[in-house]
Amino acid sequence: MATDRSAILRAWAEARVTHPHNPVSIAARQHRLWRKMKPVLARTPALADLAGRPLEDFPIIDAHAMRADFDAWNSLGLTHDAVERAAQFSEVGGEGEVAPGVVAGFSTGSSGERGVFLTSRTERAEYLGHILARLLPADALMRRRRVALCLRADNQLYRDVRGAGPIEFRFFGLDITPDALADFAPNILIAPSGVLADLARKVRSGSASLPVFERVFYGAEPMDEVERGWIASALGARPDPIYQATEGFLGATCKHGLLHLNEDVLIVEREPVPGTTRFRPIVTDLRRTTQPMVRVRLDDLLEPIDALCPCGSSRQPVRGVEGRISDLWRWGDAVVTPREVADAVSRSMGAACDWRAIASDTQVRLEVVKEADAAQAAGALQSVLRRRQVEIPVMVAPFAAQAGSKRRRVTWRDG
Numbered sequence: 001m002a003t004d005r006s007a008i009l010r011a012w013a014e015a016r017v018t019h020p021h022n023p024v025s026i027a028a029r030q031h032r033l034w035r036k037m038k039p040v041l042a043r044t045p046a047l048a049d050l051a052g053r054p055l056e057d058f059p060i061i062d063a064h065a066m067r068a069d070f071d072a073w074n075s076l077g078l079t080h081d082a083v084e085r086a087a088q089f090s091e092v093g094g095e096g097e098v099a100p101g102v103v104a105g106f107s108t109g110s111s112g113e114r115g116v117f118l119t120s121r122t123e124r125a126e127y128l129g130h131i132l133a134r135l136l137p138a139d140a141l142m143r144r145r146r147v148a149l150c151l152r153a154d155n156q157l158y159r160d161v162r163g164a165g166p167i168e169f170r171f172f173g174l175d176i177t178p179d180a181l182a183d184f185a186p187n188i189l190i191a192p193s194g195v196l197a198d199l200a201r202k203v204r205s206g207s208a209s210l211p212v213f214e215r216v217f218y219g220a221e222p223m224d225e226v227e228r229g230w231i232a233s234a235l236g237a238r239p240d241p242i243y244q245a246t247e248g249f250l251g252a253t254c255k256h257g258l259l260h261l262n263e264d265v266l267i268v269e270r271e272p273v274p275g276t277t278r279f280r281p282i283v284t285d286l287r288r289t290t291q292p293m294v295r296v297r298l299d300d301l302l303e304p305i306d307a308l309c310p311c312g313s314s315r316q317p318v319r320g321v322e323g324r325i326s327d328l329w330r331w332g333d334a335v336v337t338p339r340e341v342a343d344a345v346s347r348s349m350g351a352a353c354d355w356r357a358i359a360s361d362t363q364v365r366l367e368v369v370k371e372a373d374a375a376q377a378a379g380a381l382q383s384v385l386r387r388r389q390v391e392i393p394v395m396v397a398p399f400a401a402q403a404g405s406k407r408r409r410v411t412w413r414d415g
Contacts, residue, residue: 011129033286046072107246134252150191178208194407200234224342230351254311275335334388338410348377367399
């Protein structure tokens with residue numbers, strides 16, 4: 001399927017040169033793009049009755065509910081079954097075309113729920129131009145670079161990178177090896193946190209060597225600051241977060257290492273999470289036309305940074321996605337966030353250790369690969385709990401990491 005390179009270049013130039021830098025111009029751009037969405041909303045069954053109304057008149061819908069009612073949440077009259085078949089075809093190397101120029105794919109399933117998504121030729125071009133502008137240096141489309149993308153599965157959206165300019169792109173599965181990376185020698189590496197940690201362990205152990213990376217990015221899984229620094233020292237480049245979901249390209253990291261929400265193409269409303277400084281994002285994507293995203297409430301936990309970023313952008317900086325709302329530990333009014341847990345464990349055991357912590361009403365279970373590493377970390381967790389006046393035991397148990405599985409380090413289990 002041909003890539004619309006001219007549209008990619010326009011989107012790239014818009015994001016790099018003409019995107020707004022201050023709150024007033026960001027708001028004006030959002031208002032203008034929202035007005036242009038009216039015809040798309042009128043073609044979308046779930047939204048048609050409200051087309052032309054102010055955004056605040058639209059109901060807020062949870063992401064899982066929107067995915068469950070896929071037929072009503074696309075503007076092309078497509079059925080979930082047809083789109084799922086096309087997405088499955090895409091995963092085995094096919095184009096996954098479900099309508100002229102429109103392809104289907106699966107999300108990475110970071111919530112445990114693998115959703116399908118649609119992209120038109122224009123949407124793919126705008127996405128690629130935007131992401132290349134936000135993640136790569138200014139000369140990205142002028143100087144040849146090699147980009148390695150490590151995800152659960154490939155699809156046409158990512159394959160279109162090959163037509164974006166002088167970029168050599170290669171997809172790798174979650175079982176990526178240092179030898180495969182060394183053979184390709186990418187300038188840019190994009191991979192889940194767990195994969196980067198595994199590569200760092202191999203480098204540290206002396207069992208592998210890696211090429212010199214210009215940039216390293218992570219997504220799909222959280223990463224604490226201790227681990228981020230440790231991976232940076234092993235790989236030679238700081239891993240920076242990408243905020244990407246079925247609902248769109250939501251955030252990118254600036255040169256100072258802070259994640260900014262892409263408010264030049266999104267409206268992100270904040271729903272405060274009681275007992276924390278975090279919020280749940282309610283996302284409206286102002287450029288999605290095949291599968292409109294209007295006031296979709298995500299499960300992600302975001303913590304805003306109130307200070308102006310040194311990069312000068314007024315797009316909201318956040319501390320990265322630290323987990324999901326279901327990952328919060330709650331005992332009545334006492335709340336412990338995933339970041340607090342990760343910081344306590346990583347600072348105690350060191351970033352090289354693999355672990356997970358599971359809380360319930362009656363205990364916290366700290367699972368570690370080597371139990372000898374866990375005593376101090378269990379004590380650190382106990383201190384976190386006591387500061388919240390929570391008196392429950394912290395138990396230590398063995399943990400056998402499963403290669404290729406989704407890494408969820410901090411979770412809550414009912415019962």
